[in-house]
Amino acid sequence: MDVKEIFDKMSYGPAPESTKEAFEWLDKHQRSFDLFIDGEWVPSESHEKFDTISPGNGEVLAQITQASSRDVDRAVKSAKAAFPNWKKLSGHERAKYLYAIARKIQKHSRLFAVLESLDNGKPIRETRDIDIPLVARHFYYHAGWAQLMDTELTDYEPVGVVGQIIPWNFPLLMLAWKVAPALAMGNTVVLKPAEFTSLTALLFAEICQSIGLPKGVLNIVTGDGTTGSALVIHPEIQKIAFTGSTEVGRIIRNATAGSGKKISLELGGKSPFIVFDDADLDSAIEGLVDGIWFNQGQVCCAGSRLLVQESIADQFLEKLKRRMAKLRVGDPLDKSTDIGAIVAPVQLQRIMKYIEIGKSEGKIWQPDLEMPTNDGCYYPPTLFTDVPTSATIAQEEIFGPVLVSMTFRTPQEAIELANNTVYGLAATIWTENLNLALHVAPQIKAGTVWINSTNLFDAASGFGGYRESGYGREGGLEGLWEYVIPKWKHSKKKKKRKMPSMSPDEYVSPSLSIDRTPKLYIGGKQVRPDSGYSIPVHDFTGALIGEVGKGNRKDIRNAVEAADKARGWATRTAHNRAQVLYYLAENLEVRRAEFISRIIQLTGCSKEYAEHEFEKSIERIFYYAAYADKYDGMVHHTPIRNVTIAMPEPLGIMGIVCPDVFPLLGLISTVIPAISMGNTVVVIPSEKYGLLATDFYQILDTSDVPGGVVNIVTGSVAELTDVLSKHLNVDGIWYFGNPDLNELVERNSIGNLKRTFVDYSLRDWLSNDEGQGMEFLREGTQIKNVWVPYGV
């Protein structure tokens, strides 16, 4: 085209980013890569390799190794061997390594950006301006945490060998999100990149080699799902961190159930993008472009569900269509490309499958765009309007450049529609009314809420899901907990506390009095068990001392319904919750003598010991009452003009299975932290101590604890736990019972991916280190990050 013609048309010409250096790097490796184990490139023992393809044009870029389970084992052994020394390094020493990694990434940023774009198909603009700068930022930020660990996290230590599995949509960025905090906290790592996109991870390994990262601290095993599976089930791995589909997240939770491995899952989403009628509509449109046409829509937190206020819907959709017509789909390496290539043909087919379904569910609209005609994998930006909530495309994650839109009438309806999903990763709210924005944000079930912005990420802000979008956070202080454990757990010698017991002649068996009829406690009422059966309770000598109701699945169902109705507990002020707890302690104190003799009766411990347990229980209620209004959130220093508010929110409805030790203290130590944070709970007391739990509901009754906040169902722990841990309206479950059921609880949690807190450590409930603390508050809450940019 000659200059005159361009002058008249004012068209954009090609603006290709050079691939020269990236290809030179591939050539230097003969376009074939081994595994990175123990600081060296080693071939797989199976010698199996597969192609990695550039989705922009279908060309083969290189050969990648398919690691076998024996290769994984080698990598884990190397990480295990490296762990003691890496852990022993001072925080400052580890900080220097992480800092060096950050510097190196910056120095080679364009090589990383080009390689990522080639391998993944995302536009060079995104890898250059977003992915790679965020990667460097992540290592800088966590170099800081490495430095501060010795002083800020004094009671914690690394978990050990960590297995990490990352997805193909942000290959190097997801690596950074996983590797940086893990290494900073002193763990060693075996990481498996996604099979479509291994290249930048391999370049990263080379960088770690060049800065002299100690051998075995980071190992990279490439391969498909079978490699990942070998990593997940490896017995020497102490933690699995996974980002990917909810489906695979479930498989991982299932495969690790009962193993004691820590796991964090960052899974799918169907995130709402809410536009109120008082929004800056043109800006909201651009937000939507960043929300659903970023990275071809292959973003777990993509704003894929547009909820627009009915009064402005026509105008907004008109603007949206005009904007969509301006998007450029094409060569990922062209600097003027907005939408690059879909990662692989299989993903393209998945998108097209949803498009076919969507055509029968709503009205499809696509702009008339010039599409590439080569062998690449491309799909145009797509809008579905008039989509009902029941539509498949409104519920399932498409993971492509496809937006589904609906309308709402009121803020309340917007919230309901936003929450009408099994997912809870992110949400976007557009309004110029701060009252409205801050009214809606806390009510949306999502780990990240962006106000008047979308898809903002930073190392200082924790990212992660509610509901079936997974659990655990990546980034911020909240992200570090995934990579540390309390020191006492490792140092604990399994010494059994010897319980001073009562001499038989001191103990007087209870005489026959009026037969009391303990019932279940549901919704603030004493109710008879549905079954009409009772189970016996014995004292420590084996003598029958009473009976408690034999709860069944229907009682659990009713208890969860009662807990659901009591959710308003969470919106009471923290001060008010604290007052209720103090009052509870006061009323318990009034009945001191009765509870002490009940403890003696059930356990056979000495009076002095029982008194100690009672005192400790009162103290513990005070402890959590004190924390009710002091477990604060934070404002994170993210590098844009905004406040990023990290606020802890209760999980919602929690199931609690009490310890089989310390009849009163075990109950208090598990139930009180949960309700102090605003959760409502369904409690399954120990079978041995059911009678104490039923004594306790009288205390609840007299202490202004609203009905339904604490529900107690006695009966067979195994049977009730099975039902409770499967219940899809229970958001989290704490299990402190007999370790035989640990696996069952974790396995059953996969239905709705409820958070689990299963105690593998047999903690000493009398100890303040083990029996109380931040661990319980963290496990009863989840962090929501709300980004609020401002400015006039």
Added chain:
Amino acid sequence: MSKAKTSSYVSHAEERNPGTPLYMDWVNSVQVNKSAVERRVSSLVKRRSVKKEWQVAWLLKAISLIDLTTLSGDDTPGRVKRLCSKAKNPVRKDILDTFGLTAFPLTVAAVCVYHNQIQTAVNELKNTGIPVAAVSTGFPAAQIPLDLKISQIKASVEAGAKEIDIVISRELVLTGKWEDLYSEVSAFRDACGEAHMKAILAVGELGTLTNVAKASLVCMMAGADFIKTSTGKEKVNATLENSLVMIRMIREFYDRTGYHVGFKPAGGIRSAKQALQWLVLMKEELGEDWLSPQLFRFGASGLLGDIERQLEYHATGMYSAAYRNPIA
């Protein structure tokens, strides 16, 4: 016409904007989110890249959109003559030859001067088709009586200015007197007659982007042919952010009335790279229609020199020096 009429207008794209009544509900409904505007701008300039012969063509286009300006207390006929000669021949002939544009009639869009220099400029530009624009209404601060402003416009039109760059009274924006602003600008428009009117908002003195957006709308309702960011004399002049806010209002106005209003960023645009960014902004937000002198101008004095050097680089493959090109 009631307020909300989207995309079902009758197009009057070829006609001059006659103005509309003042729709206060429309003005009051304007929402501008500053952070989002900044994000859009910072992403947009990195979303598009123009290279090689495309860059040459785009830079030549930029030249054709310049209101070549001198607005100084020491302007003299000699200075203005030099400016006019540069306006007629903005790029060295040997450079144009390299691009195969020997016969290409490239000039800047207009020459912009103070009232006292109009006569000289008109004489210099006779038969070139290059209009003379004059700044008016107590430029740059607008702190003179309304009747003097009106008579200044009339005098400049009489002296041969085809375009009048008026300045609005910032006071009316800052105190929320939108009706007064509307009638002031309407009166200016009447005074302009056949001459086209560019309304300078002096965005750097309006306090907020929301005020910028509202002032843009009111000026268009009052019949502005162009809205212009600044006089070049404020502390903050044209930025991509305030430009984005204004051109979104131009789009809104077009959607609801069918009339095209032009845009002129002025002050602070000195480099070829900046010029390309503004062209991308116009193309992406408003479309190619707004890449012609009828609807887009750069108010600039130093920009041309940098573009010339950039063009010489394209022509020779060697980076240029300022002294190699005739100064304005």
